[in-house]
Amino acid sequence: MKAVGIIVEYNPFHNGHYYHVQETRKVTGADVVIAVMSGNFLQRGEPALVSKWTRTKMALEGGVDLVIELPYAFATQKAEIFAYGAAFLLDALQVDCLCFGSESGDINAFKHTVKMVKAKKKEIDDYIQNAKKQGKSYPRLASEAYQSLQLSNNVVDLSQPNNILGYHYLEALDRLQSHINPFTIKRKKANYHDHEFADNRFASATSIRKALIANGSYLKEIQDVVPKTTYNHLQNYYQDFEMYHFWEDYFPFLKYRLLSTTAAELRQIYEIEEGLEHRLIHLISESATFHEFMTKLKTKRYTWTRLQRICVHILTNTTKEQMKAVAIHPTYIRLLGTNLIGQAYLNKIKKNISLPIVSRLASFSNEQIALDIRAANIYASCLREKQRSKMIRNEFAQPPIRYDQINSRFL
Amino acid sequence: MKAVGIIVEYNPFHNGHYYHVQETRKVTGADVVIAVMSGNFLQRGEPALVSKWTRTKMALEGGVDLVIELPYAFATQKAEIFAYGAAFLLDALQVDCLCFGSESGDINAFKHTVKMVKAKKKEIDDYIQNAKKQGKSYPRLASEAYQSLQLSNNVVDLSQPNNILGYHYLEALDRLQSHINPFTIKRKKANYHDHEFADNRFASATSIRKALIANGSYLKEIQDVVPKTTYNHLQNYYQDFEMYHFWEDYFPFLKYRLLSTTAAELRQIYEIEEGLEHRLIHLISESATFHEFMTKLKTKRYTWTRLQRICVHILTNTTKEQMKAVAIHPTYIRLLGTNLIGQAYLNKIKKNISLPIVSRLASFSNEQIALDIRAANIYASCLREKQRSKMIRNEFAQPPIRYDQINSRFL
Structure with missing residues (x-):
C-alpha cells in the first residue's frame, strides 16, 4: 500500500x-x-x-x-x-x-532552494540581522534576503505563501532525515x-x-x-x-482577557515580545471590533497573521513556558x-x-x-x-x- | 459641623x-x-x-x-x-x-461584645480550631463559639448578618484607636x-x-x-x-476564564485554597448557569457568599499576591x-x-x-x-x- x-x-x-x-x-x-x-x-x-x-x-x-x-x-x-x-x-x-x-509547481526548484539556503545560511542570517532595523516583518526580510543573494535562477519565489510552506516542508523532511519523497x-x-x-x-x-x-x-x-x-x-x-x-465571535473573550490582565502576566503569553503587551492593553479598550483592534495593532514589523496568532495564544492563554515544553x-x-x-x-x-x-x-x-x-x-x-x-x-x-x-x- | x-x-x-x-x-x-x-x-x-x-x-x-x-x-x-x-x-x-x-439595636451590647470577645480570644480560637473538622463554615463556627462560651447575657447575637457587620465596625474602630463614636x-x-x-x-x-x-x-x-x-x-x-x-451576565466570562486556565494559575487567585481550584475547573464545564455552578460548588465548609466572592476574584483575575500588597x-x-x-x-x-x-x-x-x-x-x-x-x-x-x-x- x-x-x-x-x-x-x-x-x-x-x-x-x-x-x-x-x-x-x-x-x-x-x-x-x-x-x-x-x-x-x-x-x-x-x-x-x-x-x-x-x-x-x-x-x-x-x-x-x-x-x-x-x-x-x-x-x-x-x-x-x-x-x-x-x-x-x-x-x-x-x-x-x-x-x-x-x-511554483517545480519540485526540483524546491529541492535546490533548500540546498542553497542551507549552504548560504550564514549570509542570509546576516542579511536579516542587518536589515532588521528597518522594522520589516521576518517573512518579508527572508524573502528579500533570498532575492538579494541571487541564490541562482532555479530558486523558488519565496514571497508566495504556498511556496514558503512547501519550502518548509522540504526543510523539515531534511531535518528529520526522512525517506518521504516530496511532490x-x-x-x-x-x-x-x-x-x-x-x-x-x-x-x-x-x-x-x-x-x-x-x-x-x-x-x-x-x-x-x-x-x-x-x-x-x-x-x-x-x-x-x-x-x-469567526474571530469577531471570540472578540468579547479576547477583550475581557486583555482588560483583566496585567502587562506582566501578558508578557508570559507565547510570542509576546518587545513591549507588545502594553500596546495590546492600551488599544483594546478603544476597539469595538476585532478588525478595528487588529488594524490599530498592525505595524510594519508584525504581519497581520503573526498578530492574529498572538491573539489566539492570548485567547487560549498559552504561555511561553507551556509552548516551550510541548512544541518540540x-x-x-x-x-x-x-x-x-x-x-x-x-x-x-x-x-x-x-x-x-x-x-x-x-x-x-x-x-x-x-x-x-x-x-x-x-x-x-x-x-x-x-x-x-x-x-x-x-x-x-x-x-x-x-x-x-x-x-x-x-x- | x-x-x-x-x-x-x-x-x-x-x-x-x-x-x-x-x-x-x-x-x-x-x-x-x-x-x-x-x-x-x-x-x-x-x-x-x-x-x-x-x-x-x-x-x-x-x-x-x-x-x-x-x-x-x-x-x-x-x-x-x-x-x-x-x-x-x-x-x-x-x-x-x-x-x-x-x-440588635443596642450599642452597649455591641461594645460589651467586642470587649468580651477580645478578652476570650484564645478560648474562641481554640473552639473554632477544634470544631473545624466538622467541615462547617467559619461564620457558623464563630457564632457557635460565642454561644457555647456563654460570654454573658448582654452579648449581641452574632448569627445575624447586620449584627456581625456592626460587631466588626466596632472592632475596627477599636483596632484603629479611633475617636469615632458608634451608634x-x-x-x-x-x-x-x-x-x-x-x-x-x-x-x-x-x-x-x-x-x-x-x-x-x-x-x-x-x-x-x-x-x-x-x-x-x-x-x-x-x-x-x-x-x-446580575451574575448570570458575567457567567460567560467566568466560564471562559475557568476553561482557559490551569489549576496552578487558578491557585494564584485570592482566596482559592484547599484544592478548590480543581473543583472549580471540573464543575464549570457541566454548568449551564451561574446558579447551577454555585449550587454544584457549594459545600458545608464554604458559605455561598464566600464562593461568590471567590468567583468575583476569578472574574477580575485578582491574585493573592496583588491582594496581599494592597488590602492593608x-x-x-x-x-x-x-x-x-x-x-x-x-x-x-x-x-x-x-x-x-x-x-x-x-x-x-x-x-x-x-x-x-x-x-x-x-x-x-x-x-x-x-x-x-x-x-x-x-x-x-x-x-x-x-x-x-x-x-x-x-x-
Missing part, C-alpha cells in the same frame, strides 16, 4: 482541494491519502469556520482516506514550526510521499489571498469565508465552488450550531476520521508505529494534548450553552469518524 | 435606607452624612445592580451629603476586612460618629435575606433585586418600596444601558458625589486629611486603585460596545457628581 501525506486546513474544503487530492493520487500513484489537518485554530491565527469533525467529513467525502489532527502546538505557529510538526506526523505515519500545492502540484488559478471568485469553479478558502461572513447561512453564492458534500455540511453545521466561527515534536497521533482504506493502512503500520494513536480524547492525556483540549473548550465558548456542551461532550467521547465505503465520487 | 459616617452598598437604595439616613441624623444630631459605598462589586460577591454613579445619585437624593467609594480591595472581602477598610476611611475623613443598622439603629421589619416583600413600604434589597430579575425593566412591583428617585434612576439606567447587572488599608479617598453640605465639610477638613482625595480617576494611580479600574472594566464588559465604551470613558473622565442644592425631600 503506497501512502501519500498532505497537509491541510480545509477551511472549508473546496473544489481546489478536491482537485489537489485527485492530482495527488495521480502524480504519486498512491493507494491511500493521509491528511494532517489543523484542529480548532489555524495557521493564520483564526478559528476554523466549522468544527474539525465537520471538516473531517468534508475531507473523507472529498477523497481523503485518513485524517489526523495537527496539535495546537504546531497548527498555530509560523510556517517553519507548522511544517515541522506536520512533516513529523507524516514521517511517524510512514507515508511514502508528501504532495503539496505551490505557486508538488501547481496551484490552479485562484490565488491564496483572493477575495473574489476567480472563475466559476475555483475560489480560495478566503473568498469563500468572506462570502459566508457577508451572507451567513445563505450559501447560494458559494455553491459552484465547493463540492456538494461541503455545501451540505456547511448547511447542517449552521442548522446544528447556529453559526460559523508531536507526541501522539489523534485520529479524526478514516474510511476502509485508511483503516487498512492503519492496521498495517500499527505495530511499528512510534507514537500512540489517540482515538478517544478521554483515553489519553499529556501536556501537549492539554493545549488541544483547552483550544476545543475555547473554540466552543461562543456557542449557545446547549450546543457548547454538546460539542464538548463530543470532543471527549466521540470516536473517530468512520466511513464504511470508499469515498463517494460526487463531482 | 458634626459628621456621621455610614457604610452602605445601596443595591439599590430603598425605603429602609432612606429611613436609616433620617434616623442617623436624628440619633446622632449630625449636620453631614458621609456614606462609604462599595463600587462595582459588593461584599456578598455580586456585581452591583447598576453603576456606582447611579447609586451615588440615589444616595445624594436620598439624604446623604457625601459619597466615597470603598476600594475593591475591601468591598469584596469578608465582614472583618470590609469593615476595617470602611472604618479606616471614615476615620481618615474625621467623622465624629458612625451609625449602622443592626438586628446603632434597630432595623425595621424586613430581614436582610427576605425574598418577599414584608409589608408595603419596606423590603430588603435582596427582594428588590429578585423582583428585577423576574420582571426586567417592568418596575411597577417595586414602586412602593423604593423612593421615587430610585425608581426613576432604575428606569433611566435601563434605558441607557439596556440591562441591570485604603490609600485614597475616591469621591463619587457630594452636595453643598458635603462640599463644605470637605473644604473644612481638606488641609488636615492624610489620604489623597481622588476626584478624577485619570489623575491618580497606584496599585490599589488599579484593582478598582480593572473591576470597572470587567463590570462594563457585559454591556453592548457603545454603552461599554461610554461607561469606561465616564469612569476615567467624569468628575464627582455635584448637587448644588441640599437633598430634595421626596417621600
